[in-house]
Amino acid sequence: MAESKGLVLVVEDERNIADLQRRYLSREGFGVHVETTGDAALAAVRRMRPAAIVLDIALPGMDGMEVCRRLREEGDWTPVLFVTARDEVTDRVLGLELGGDDYLTKPFSPQELVARVKSLLRRAAGPRHDPVRRIGRLALDTGRRTLHVDDREVELTTTEFNLLAFLMHHPGQVFTREQLLGQVWGYAGYRDTRVMDVYVSQLRAKLGDASPLRTVRGVGYSVADAGR
Missing domain, CATH: 3.40.50.2300 (Response regulator)
Structure with missing residues (x-):
């Protein structure tokens, strides 16, 4: 069997x-x-x-x-x-x-x-990248599936974690909502792209002023480049 x-x-x-x-x-x-x-x-x-x-x-x-x-x-x-x-x-x-x-x-x-x-x-x-990614005050460990802001661990849902991980591993790149849904959900053609706005809003609320998420008006979302 x-x-x-x-x-x-x-x-x-x-x-x-x-x-x-x-x-x-x-x-x-x-x-x-x-x-x-x-x-x-x-x-x-x-x-x-x-x-x-x-x-x-x-x-x-x-x-x-x-x-x-x-x-x-x-x-x-x-x-x-x-x-x-x-x-x-x-x-x-x-x-x-x-x-x-x-x-x-x-x-x-x-x-x-x-x-x-x-x-x-x-x-x-989880995505297959280098285990730990740091941007600003965030340290994201895809092996342990943990996120720390400074020394504080922040609990994320599976989708919140994967969305943040994808963006953090592509710093400075801008993705449309449709592209993010395809990457994070694993299938294309998701009919309601507004759900992405919900997840971004939730992440910002959890990360507070440490959030590296950026809205690019008329396009989509990105995170600040690690070098900035």
């Missing part, structure tokens, strides 16, 4: 959707565990330490956003793919602000779900 590619926790209260997700993820070699409530999902994460979580937002009782919020408060940064039947920008932005790494709107193809999970895990593995 082939070795599992990792355990994916599926949190979905609609049995037919959960079964479909389980079937397609299992075909790709993932171990899959399903829970149907937010409370059970939190317990499963603490018990099983999954590689990724596919998390429905509209759960009975504790919803998916609250599950994610509690995990992040506990310092658990397991990659989270939100699944929602709502296509409202405010819902997607709130999910990202709470620490979600990606989102998928119902109805979706199971093949896209699998692709998103694979991309999430590739991003969690």
Whole structure:
């Protein structure tokens, strides 16, 4: 039997959707565990330490956003793919602000779900560069996946870390939102480039006045050149 590619926790209260997700993820070699409530999902994460979580937002009782919020408060940064039947920008932005790494709107193809999970895990593995990169007051270690501002460690989500790592390894270069989404998410054609603005805003809030992120009006984003 082939070795599992990792355990994916599926949190979905609609049995037919959960079964479909389980079937397609299992075909790709993932171990899959399903829970149907937010409370059970939190317990499963603490018990099983999954590689990724596919998390429905509209759960009975504790919803998916609250599950994610509690995990992040506990310092658990397991990659989270939100699944929602709502296509409202405010819902997607709130999910990202709470620490979600990606989102998928119902109805979706199971093949896209699998692709998103694979991309999430590739991003969690991190970019392959020199282990430590320093710019200004920031020290980013891609081997340990840690970021320090001066002597203070700053906790980042998987996507926040990978976005900052990519930009820090290309100092002075300007990238469009579309280019960054392709590099950081691992696939092109992401339909809502506004999510990049959310991540940049979150990074700036966490880094404070040490942030090297620069907005290039009408183009995209960059970080200050290391030599400046």
